Amino acid sequence: MKMVGEILRRGSSEEVGVSNGSEQLHVLAVDDSLVDRKVIERLLKISSCKVTAVESGTRALQYLGLDGGKSPAGLNALKINLIMTDYSMPGMTGYELLKKIKGSSTFREVPVVIMSSENILARIDRCLEEGAEEFIVKPVKLSDVKRVMDFVVSGEGEEKGKRRVHKRRMEGGGVFSLPSQTLALPASLSHKSDEFSETSPSLTRFLSKRPRIPSRD
Amino acid sequence: MDVLSHLHRQIADFTASLHREGFLDEQFTQLQKLRDESTPDFVNEVVSLFFEDCEKLVTNMARALESQTVDFKQVDSSVHQLKGSSSSIGATKIKNICIAFRTYCEAKNREGCVRCLQEVDHERVLLKNKLQTLFRLEQQFVTAGGSIPALQ
Numbered sequence: 001m002k003m004v005g006e007i008l009r010r011g012s013s014e015e016v017g018v019s020n021g022s023e024q025l026h027v028l029a030v031d032d033s034l035v036d037r038k039v040i041e042r043l044l045k046i047s048s049c050k051v052t053a054v055e056s057g058t059r060a061l062q063y064l065g066l067d068g069g070k071s072p073a074g075l076n077a078l079k080i081n082l083i084m085t086d087y088s089m090p091g092m093t094g095y096e097l098l099k100k101i102k103g104s105s106t107f108r109e110v111p112v113v114i115m116s117s118e119n120i121l122a123r124i125d126r127c128l129e130e131g132a133e134e135f136i137v138k139p140v141k142l143s144d145v146k147r148v149m150d151f152v153v154s155g156e157g158e159e160k161g162k163r164r165v166h167k168r169r170m171e172g173g174g175v176f177s178l179p180s181q182t183l184a185l186p187a188s189l190s191h192k193s194d195e196f197s198e199t200s201p202s203l204t205r206f207l208s209k210r211p212r213i214p215s216r217d
Numbered sequence: 218m219d220v221l222s223h224l225h226r227q228i229a230d231f232t233a234s235l236h237r238e239g240f241l242d243e244q245f246t247q248l249q250k251l252r253d254e255s256t257p258d259f260v261n262e263v264v265s266l267f268f269e270d271c272e273k274l275v276t277n278m279a280r281a282l283e284s285q286t287v288d289f290k291q292v293d294s295s296v297h298q299l300k301g302s303s304s305s306i307g308a309t310k311i312k313n314i315c316i317a318f319r320t321y322c323e324a325k326n327r328e329g330c331v332r333c334l335q336e337v338d339h340e341r342v343l344l345k346n347k348l349q350t351l352f353r354l355e356q357q358f359v360t361a362g363g364s365i366p367a368l369q
Contacts, residue, residue, distance in 0.1 A: 033270075033298065033302055033305070034270060035266050035270060035301075035306065036301065038262065038263050039248065039263060039305055042256070042259060046251055090294075117297075117300065138304060139247075139307075140305075141247050
């Protein structure tokens with residue numbers, strides 16, 4: 001799904017992540033797996049981001065100063081441009097973390113991306129409905145991060161409120177957009193949203209906003 | 218053929234065989250692409266973390282499966298973690314065993330779980346040896362004057 005990416009094609013990848021030429025994007029990565037933290041950190045650094053990686057939702061809230069007033073957010077935390085969090089974590093799930101972030105006046109505008117090794121439609125829906133920008137099925141690849149970067153760099157102030165297409169991954173390793181995979185959309189989609197009433201509300205909302213079928217990556 | 222070309226060929230062939238035999242998948246290749254001159258040990262480091270994690274999880278699972286009343290939820294949680302990290306480094310065989318392992322946990326089938334655990338440990342040892350060989354070859358390549366970008 002390249003709609004936003006195509007609009008934003010900026011040439012060299014070095015440009016991605018540098019919004020005004022002088023500041024790097026600062027990403028907060030949350031994952032209880034040390035292996036995954038190391039990988040996501042490298043993916044983000046290669047994409048010219050500054051990274052703060054923490055191991056739990058609780059630590060993330062502490063960093064953001066959202067842990068019930070025990071500590072205020074530091075200057076760095078206030079500059080966070082993006083939060084990428086794993087879904088399944090002991091203690092607080094990524095979904096619960098997402099809700100807390102969206103419930104905060106300071107951080108509710110910060111895009112949150114959920115990562116999960118499990119490709120569960122209800123889970124994806126729930127996260128998107130709660131305000132997640134995107135849901136990435138693990139393992140996370142460089143192309144996933146680049147796509148998110150494109151969105152964050154362009155999205156600030158412009159694309160807010162539009163839900164990004166998340167990806168589902170087939171067992172065989174294919175990557176494609178959710179709507180075209182599960183719904184076999186006909187070309188005349190735009191005036192047929194009532195045909196898909198059994199789909200989840202978030203999908204129907206998504207479909208009625210985008211009459212053009214996204215093409216396969 | 219000079220030493221560098223020879224080593225380069227060896228590395229390419231060996232890596233190809235690891236993919237062909239199902240030890241590694243595309244995700245491993247993805248990780249290799251994240252290396253550059255300033256981070257030549259990135260893959261080695263991630264792999265080390267993986268094996269440390271794997272050994273710890275296997276020990277936990279073994280202990281859990283030995284007890285009188287097996288806490289299958291706990292075992293499943295460990296399998297889930299292992300599945301995640303093996304997927305993140307491209308360790309296909311281990312990841313696939315974990316998928317089967319989880320169904321045995323759900324069925325509360327101790328024997329099935331124990332079999333899976335044995336398979337996981339077996340594959341862990343095999344993969345560790347294979348990757349050590351790969352890293353050794355890469356180290357020789359670098360020592361002989363080869364550069365990391367040439368390996369990508």
